[in-house]
Amino acid sequence: MPMVVYILAGAALLATVGWVVWRVASHRHSLPCPAWLRWMVELDNPFTKTNRAAVIVEHLQLQPGMAVADIGCGPGRLAVPVARAVGPSGRVVAVDVQAGMLYRARAKAAMADVSNIEFVEAAVGSGALQREAFDRVLLVTVLGEIPDQAACLAEAFAALRPGGVLSVTEVIFDPHFQRQSRVARAAEAAGFRRRAVFGNRIAYTMHLGKAADA
Numbered sequence: 514m515p516m517v518v519y520i521l522a523g524a525a526l527l528a529t530v531g532w533v534v535w536r537v538a539s540h541r542h543s544l545p546c547p548a549w550l551r552w553m554v555e556l557d558n559p560f561t562k563t564n565r566a567a568v569i570v571e572h573l574q575l576q577p578g579m580a581v582a583d584i585g586c587g588p589g590r591l592a593v594p595v596a597r598a599v600g601p602s603g604r605v606v607a608v609d610v611q612a613g614m615l616y617r618a619r620a621k622a623a624m625a626d627v628s629n630i631e632f633v634e635a636a637v638g639s640g641a642l643q644r645e646a647f648d649r650v651l652l653v654t655v656l657g658e659i660p661d662q663a664a665c666l667a668e669a670f671a672a673l674r675p676g677g678v679l680s681v682t683e684v685i686f687d688p689h690f691q692r693q694s695r696v697a698r699a700a701e702a703a704g705f706r707r708r709a710v711f712g713n714r715i716a717y718t719m720h721l722g723k724a725a726d727a
């Protein structure tokens with residue numbers, strides 16, 4: 514067998530073992546994706562269309578002037594195209610718990626000449642988001658990293674304007690992957706109603722609405 518097959522098989526095995534170890538460990542401890550691994554997030558997932566920034570942004574049906582909160586924004590993979598879509602009359606608040614991620618997101622926004630993003634270093638659930646100020650809230654491959662998901666979802670609910678949408682994306686390649694049933698249960702407990710699901714069981718975006726009279 515050619516050497517390259519052994520090398521590829523070894524790399525696949527290592528990646529699988531790493532995924533399993535990280536997933537098991539993250540059940541016991543809060544292990545956010547480290548900032549030095551941000552290049553992996555920035556690959557804009559070549560394995561699944563569902564997690565591509567362009568696809569997520571399209572599903573959001575953004576309009577100029579909208580306000581969007583990108584929770585766990587990481588290196589700004591979503592925040593920058595979302596800021597472009599809402600235009601100069603709109604705004605994005607990009608929140609992340611890690612300074613290293615925000616550093617990269619700021620640089621990316623500057624390179625893209627986008628100036629309608631406010632960067633906030635905070636843990637979600639700590640009350641960093643203004644109440645009833647957003648049309649969309651994003652949680653893209655973030656929920657599984659958050660120790661207190663109930664507090665996160667309560668903050669997302671409070672931050673949305675009535676009629677607003679929480680958009681949750683999860684993909685199986687992420688060691689913190691959350692199943693649809695679990696996300697729906699937790700979000701519904703926070704007051705959301707399930708509106709739509711794009712993708713499939715192992716790579717999906719779920720939209721959850723805050724009722725207009727909530």
Ligand SMILES: C[S@@+](CC[C@H](N)C(=O)[O-])C[C@H]1O[C@@H](n2cnc3c(N)ncnc32)[C@H](O)[C@@H]1O
Pocket residue numbers: 545546554555584585586587588589590591608609610611614635636637652653654655658659660
């Ligand atoms: C896998 S990355 C996803 C980044 C981005 N949403 C994307 O899809 O490109 C998860 C991000 O969530 C952030 N994060 C983890 N726990 C958080 C918390 N409690 N509050 C805010 N951000 C958090 C991490 O620092 C990391 O940047």
